[in-house]
Amino acid sequence: MEWFTASGYWLSRLVFQRSLAALYVIAFVAAANQFRALIGANGMLPVPRFTARVPFRRSPSLFHLHYSDRFFALVAWGGAALSAAVVAGAADAVPLWASMVMWAVMWALYLSVVNVGQVWYGFGWESLLLEAGLLGLFLGNARTAPPVLVLWLVRWLLFRVEFGAGLIKMRGDRCWRDLTCLYYHHETQPMPGPLSWFFHHLPKPLHRVETAANHMAQLVVPVLLFTPQPVASVAAGIVIVTQLWLVASGNFAWLNWLTIVLAFAAVDGARAADVLGLPRPPASPAAPVWYEAVVLAFTVLVAVLSYWPARNLVSRGQLMNYSFNRLHLVNAYGAFGSITRVRMEVVVEGTADPDPGPGSRWLEYEFKGKPGDPRRLPRQFAPYHLRLDWLMWFAALSSLYAEPWLLALAARLLANDRDTLKLLRRNPFPDAPPAYVRARLFRYRFTGPRELRETGAWWRRNPVREYLPPVNAAVLGGVRYEA
Template identity: 60%
Template sequence: MSWEWFWAPEYGPARFVFQHLLAATYALAFVNVLAQFRPLLGEHGLTPVPRFLRDVPFRKAPSLFQFHYSDRFLLVVGWCGLLLSLAAFLGVADVLPVWGSMAVWFVLWAVYLSIVNIGQLWYAFGWESLLLETGFLAIFLGPAHTSPPGPVIWLLCWLLFRVEFGAGLIKIRGDPAWRDLTALHYHHETQPMPGPLSRRFHRAPRALHKVEVLANHFTQLIVPFGLFLPQPVASTAAAIMIVTQVWLLLSGNFAWLNLITITLACTALDTTLLRWVPMDALTPPAVLPEQDAASPLWHRAAVLALTALVIVLSYWPVRNMLGRGQVMNRSFNKIHLGNTYGAFGSITRTRYEVVLEGTGDRDSGWREYEFRGKPGGVSRRPPQIAPYHLRLDWLMWFVAISPSYGRGWLERLVIAMLRDDRRILRLLRHVPFREEPPRYVRARLFEYRFSTGEEYRESGVWWVRTPLTELIPPVAAEDVRTDG
């Protein structure tokens, strides 16, 4: 049996770029784990993992932490994941035999799956499932001294298609603002975490906003079909998606969603657009010259089994995309394969923000806690955070939309402020109480909008805010209790 149809050597440079970008994304995700997991989910975090593990069995949340969890063990696992992802980025997996390369990528996937499956609401974002599904397919791509298997390249393109086309469908179906081209009249101002250029994007002419929406519909509803056409059409489609993702990265902070989508798009690029990739990087000198570009038969069988598995699992996301009740960012199984994706199926027209304040005396002035990324002080320019992910800041955006999103953890955050619990408060940018904790803490709801050009010139403010109501009235430490 001839296997010529199986190999795609012309996608060697694409695999090289894809694997390095994926390794960088994994590294970023593990840095995030090391910095934020313990205050959010650790033994003394806002939603402690040990409680979760007592109630949720392995079959519902497969994770190595089902066998043992401690904050120290979490650090060990996080550091192992970070070091392994850096090794993959430096090309260590490329000098290994096929089974060794697959083992590197499998461990990265399995470790991060173990974290996501116990991450509760803090890890319930679409880009977590997207990283896991991408990472699982990457296991089968093989090292640089073998030819890329064509079926895996096609599966990665199919995943990218689902990401883009699903996002386009949910917009068209979900909110009339996408259909009448007015969505960007609001989005840049009301998105979860604006960036330093978001105000400039928001204040662009409304006619340009409508052009942006049309371009978005074209990129997400038409262009994805080009991924399955012969070159150079597929490369052109991928390049359009990459440019669009860079545009989105400039206009707001969406964690590593844009980075992982760009990573996927690189798999559709042929050598014409990737001729800058050094060819010697694809055949490391440490690899023996007698090694064959064809991977072992067992690897080819594994790739075919993977292809069959993805075809079966694709039933659920395809049914979701074609059905009238389309949902976005849902995993249909516990290993996060064959997921459905999408973003901003509805657009908020008004921006609300929750502002947490403390005071030593209810009759004295209130001082504001400052978060690292989300809007707070009106004079602070929105920072560039992406591709990093500030999980607490994102959840605070949801709380401003509906306080129910804070159930189970917002009270613990208030208690951490009242007790000056630095294990949790290190998630914040500024804690206004250094000598002793506040006597009272409250949460107020504000309406925010970007300042006009005249307001900015007069006072230097980026935001104008209007107080609406108290979300949590002044509370003292003795007014609340917690069992942990």
């Protein structure tokens, strides 16, 4: 069927699939590096405890069949290796069916991780990566031209990501409607980046322009993705530029990068190749009948499952970052329906004093990404995902004890647990564990230009209250956290 493929989008598919596979590499490596402390057999939220109470039908995962830390590491590093092979072109060097198997294995392995990851994997970009991975599977490889239907499904996914985010803002916090949200956002976002201080100090009129431009990029431009070329390519370009602005201003794991990857699939590859002076590839053979049938069946499935996210877009009670099925096939997306005006941070400290009192010396644990030492410039980690740091931001928004997994964290710090300490930037007790740990809540504000010059501090902070009172190993013995 001539209408089935779009040979001019060969470059679009190449960029989409290779870049998407690179993000899978990052996701698997992040899982491999962090799982032991978070969800390992002796972690804060152990997978075996989760699978014992949650059946397979509610969380499909290989780890319902078997779990050990060694097996999880094999899955994570194996997924990273397979993804790296796809980045290197392995999926284009094998028959079409084998390429699809490679993508299917990548997707199934990461689905297995996400579905037992519990609160540590409760982010919208996990579902987005899984949904995009399935689209990568059905886009085929160099043995055939890209299927038109799947290219449209990629645009439909990008539309839901952007339009859903735009609607949740307009329905949410008033500051999005009066264009003042960015007076606060660069300072109070979950994990500021090295340029966030500078973005925060832009003139307020420019912040209003930023907000208005964001509304245009998320509420108007996504509709243009469904128009003929070159308008669709221009729309995709605007999405890419907008997302690069977000990359520069903060750390949102792979959310922005994945949105950029999705946008590339809407670019007219033939025109882009001509502009770049790339030679055109040889004509692709006709798509096999079995492949056409599989793509048609998948398209029908996505169309049926799209009912729920489409209804969600027009609902007054719009859900943000929600999966309507356990396979994360067609999801609802959105971000920052409300904006935090004040930045709170939980600062975790320990002391060697066996009987802490007013004169005890408390030393602060430093995290890799979240603000701590006021003199430390925030670092850029995205697209890598620091899960503990992100959850610490949510903990700061909660009331006392609202995040009981902090007790599990405290218990591991009291034991100088090696896997937990790997998630931190600095352990103030390298030789022997502390006798007590505690957590205090601080308010953080960016310093002004003059204060930065005089003190070298990027932040000023003021204590608010005690978050977790001093606890020792005896108090926390047998602590368990049920998600």
